[in-house]
Amino acid sequence: MNVYILLGFIVCCIYSIHASNQNIQDMRKQLYYDINSKHTVELAKELKDKWCKFNTYNFTIMEALDIIDTVNDASAFADISNHNKMHAYQVAECLRKNHPREDWLHLVGLIHDLGKVMLLSGEEPWKVVGNTFPVGCPFSTHIVYPEALQDNPDANNVLYNTKPGMYENNIGLDKVLMSWSHDEYLYHVLMNHKQSNIPKEGLFAIRYHSCAPLHSYTDYDYLCTQEDLDMKYWIQQLNLCDKFDKHSEINIDDIQPYYETLVQKYVPENLEW
Template sequence: MTILIDQPQFGIEVEGKRVVNNEKELEFDEGFIMPNANTFGHNFRDYEVESERQEGVENFYRTNHINQTYDFVKKMREKYGKLDRVEMSIWECCELLNDVVDESDPDLDEPQIEHLLQTAEAIRKDYPNEDWLHLTALIHDLGKVLLLPSFGALPQWAVVGDTYPVGCAFDESIVHNKYFKENPDYKNPAYDTKCGVYSEGCGLDKVMMSWGHDDYMYLVAKENKSTLPSAGLFVIRYHSFYALHRSGAYKHLLNEEDEENLKWLKIFNKYDLYSKSKVRIDVEEVKPYYLSLIEKYFPTRLRW
């Protein structure tokens, strides 16, 4: 399948693959090619570029970093872990995301369903035999339904954005880390050390992450007895944990299983981040394939 990306760059070569360009679009059909710029024409995850959107992103992270405390996360996990909001299928949830835009993302202003399918189809092309990874890509952001009224209409800072451990020191690699100084946990002696309330090598399943769509979708998949492999659940729960998979922070908390799963997360991250371009996916064409994967790995209806 040939994918067209509407972007203004000239021909480039990435990972040994030649991309032909005619000033309006990049055309490729030999595997996934990382575009040079996001949908706004800037570098990916550039939090410093001058723009009205970037100012909003920084304000988002200030609020996020002040309010994501250990006690807050504990309360949210207890509240939403009950999964007593609604019953619906995975695909119904995908369709709900049509009206969701992530205010923390400096790279994307498309409806979330577009991003899910872009990511899934790009992975499907390069890893045709890993169907669990295709499905993981499709559902990894479904937890963003927490923004909708039927799920409590949580504020953006409690749903989206980069995630990080709470209950231990905030690493300097976390975006806009300066705002953690206003977080009540910042100078709490129980939480301000490298390991905090955890122990070295304890495993990420023992670590509380800042609350958001990642952890919520992980709880939904786990409690509804999904048969996705461990790596799939790991990707869902930690795909926004950029301090780990981009900067190598917090590796002292990982166990052996985490180390193995991290390899898949790093593969996934390339597609999750760099597929945020003007690729258009025919939803009706690919829908039967993803419905078959949902049937394979999930019950018909889930508790949310």
């Protein structure tokens, strides 16, 4: 009898795990469906105008790190127990190990997700997290859940769905409109901060780190200048640590003073968000 009870318990556990995994996959698919089907040229302009007024928050980088620990990244279902602040320090320490001389890159790793503070205002997650892509030009087949792109109104717009869309070949990524996201938001916050002196390579990595078709493929090379192509390297270095260093043991108290000095060096004072 006890054997049957044990077997029944094991079967229930397996079923529960399977159901939980399926639920996670369903939520992830819905999130990316919303991202891909709703991010249009019109929406990108609307959200950029809304958030680039920089009149929502006023706090330092270190304060922002504490704040994002209170928000949930709906795109990271598998890593839901990994707090945002801990993840920030894990990525930063990984970059510090891999590139000890580029202290600005250590800081980039620490702050790359801080644009998620938009979630505090009640902004919908699909406008904040997940993958990003250029709008106003043909969609890449390497965008996560590309099948959802067929429901994006821009997919059938003749002004956008043939190369180079509303752009010119090799126009430069700084002149390309991206889907709105925490990447794009943080980039503009830093550009607006007069005391920020993070190198352009760091700003580039922050801005495009969620655009896999750009940094892992050649899908958007036709929009890039040679400088853009060269700077892909720094996105790849950030993403190497962002994706694969989520379980290392970090004592934040021991290393926080080092990062406080980097903040003072590269992004001092309060920022307008």
